[in-house]
Amino acid sequence: MTAPMVRAAGLRKTYEPKRGNSFTAVAGIDFELYRGECFGFLGPNGAGKSTTMRMISCVSTPTGGRLEVLGLDPVTQGQQIRSRIGVVPQDDALDLELSVAENILLYGRYFGLPKATIRERTTQLLQFAQLTEKASARVDALSGGMRRRLTIARSLVNSPELVLLDEPTTGLDPQARHVLWERLFRLKQDGVTLILTTHYMDEAEQLCDRLVVMDKGLIVACGTPLELIQSHAxxxxxxxxxxxxxxxxxxxxxxxxxxxxxxxxxxxxxxxxxxxxxxxxxxxxxxxxxxxxxxxxxxxxxxxxxxxxxxxxxxxxxxx
The missing domain is CATH 3.30.70.270 (Reverse transcriptase/Diguanylate cyclase domain)
Known part of the structure; x- marks a missing residue:
């Protein structure tokens, strides 16, 4: 078996406020995920899913245990990791005053990519996201589903090996959700590794090869969707x-x-x-x-x- 894309052992995150008691968001979890799979984090609000995602994406520093992303240490090699991953946050955070194409072009500059490379990738990503005809439209004129596809396309401008998606289809109608599922399935078929958090159980069943269920900062179950159904229902x-x-x-x-x-x-x-x-x-x-x-x-x-x-x-x- 190839080396894990992400490996966590006893991973913890405790917040120490200046006043009051400390709060442990992630209480010591172990998991591994491998190249080309879609790995899901499920759990109620406050279970520790988003905190785990922030640690993997090098936004939040672990306070205990061990975490490796792409074989690197997020604490000391965060910049190297960020250059090789894509992140799709819950909020699109698009520049509403720019056009669809300009949002991708500008984002590509953050990675220091040559302008010619960014233009070529922008054309490819607009096709991937089915937004070619909207390339010159302003973002504030797009539907919610179009904005979500644009956010995913933008996260791919650096050709990431690993893409983290936090609640990618929240608030979308069923048609838009199914279009996004098809786009994400294509990514997985192309060898991109996906990490997904979602509150939609049908989405997890459709997309995830394996998943963990988190509750109160701990992993309470792990396996394929079928294995979990057979074991717990x-x-x-x-x-x-x-x-x-x-x-x-x-x-x-x-x-x-x-x-x-x-x-x-x-x-x-x-x-x-x-x-x-x-x-x-x-x-x-x-x-x-x-x-x-x-x-x-x-x-x-x-x-x-x-x-x-x-x-x-x-x-x-x-x-x-």
């Missing part, structure tokens, strides 16, 4: 909806039923608006529900998803 989920007044009694009957409890992968979760029955065979669970004399308003059987894994590992409590 039953194969299927039965979603039952009852009338508001019938929910408590139905939930108690389902929780206490020994026959349901013997089904492989069985688990019952009661939510404010529905009851979830996890089981390897959803049809078997539904038959047992009917045998118990329960009549749900609706009953839906679906395959377990990465979202089920995420909520099982990190909980359903809203984190601000």
């Amino acid at each position: 039953a194969r299927e989920v039965l979603e039952l909806r009852f009338g508001f007044d019938d929910m408590p009694a139905a939930a108690k009957v389902l929780a206490d039923d020994p026959a349901l409890g013997r089904l492989p992968g069985h688990r019952v979760e009661t939510l404010p608006d529905r009851i979830l029955v996890y089981a390897d065979q959803g049809e078997d669970a539904l038959r047992e529900v009917h045998r118990l004399g329960l009549t749900p308003i609706t009953a839906l059987i679906r395959r377990s998803s990465l979202e089920d894994v995420f909520l099982a590992l990190t909980g359903r409590t809203l984190v601000d």
Whole structure:
């Protein structure tokens, strides 16, 4: 196996304010990612995802453990690393008064690239981002999806080996998200290594070869999307909806039923608006529900998803 593009061992980040208690954002994590893969960081707000990304991109200095990026030390060789990576932040941070092409041309100058090289790459990147016809348009006239594609194109002007994308499709409509997914898949096919944070579980399933789930500064699970689903969720989920007044009694009957409890992968979760029955065979669970004399308003059987894994590992409590 080739050497890791990024390697972390016991990586920590603790903030020491001038007044008050210290805060540990990343509490000692280990991971490795390799050339050509898309590696994802999932987790609720405050889990430590963005802090980890900032350390990898040499914006924030680790306070413990070890971190290597492209075989280099971010603390002492940050400039060398930054010249070989691309960063797509949550906020586009584009110059609204410049044209689409000028945003890429200007950004290329930060890397000390020759003007002829920048012009050639700008033409290529506009084609990649499907923005050739918008080259002379001002950025403030672009849609959200176009701005996001421009931000990704701009991050590629230095031909990076590694691209970090922080919530790349937040706020976009489904059509724009799918266009971006296709562009990112092309990048991976071209051998570019991607690191992704996202709150969209379907996005992680579509793009990530491997991912970690973080919670409270720690990694609580790691693997491919399929491995995580197989390890932390039953194969299927039965979603039952009852009338508001019938929910408590139905939930108690389902929780206490020994026959349901013997089904492989069985688990019952009661939510404010529905009851979830996890089981390897959803049809078997539904038959047992009917045998118990329960009549749900609706009953839906679906395959377990990465979202089920995420909520099982990190909980359903809203984190601000």
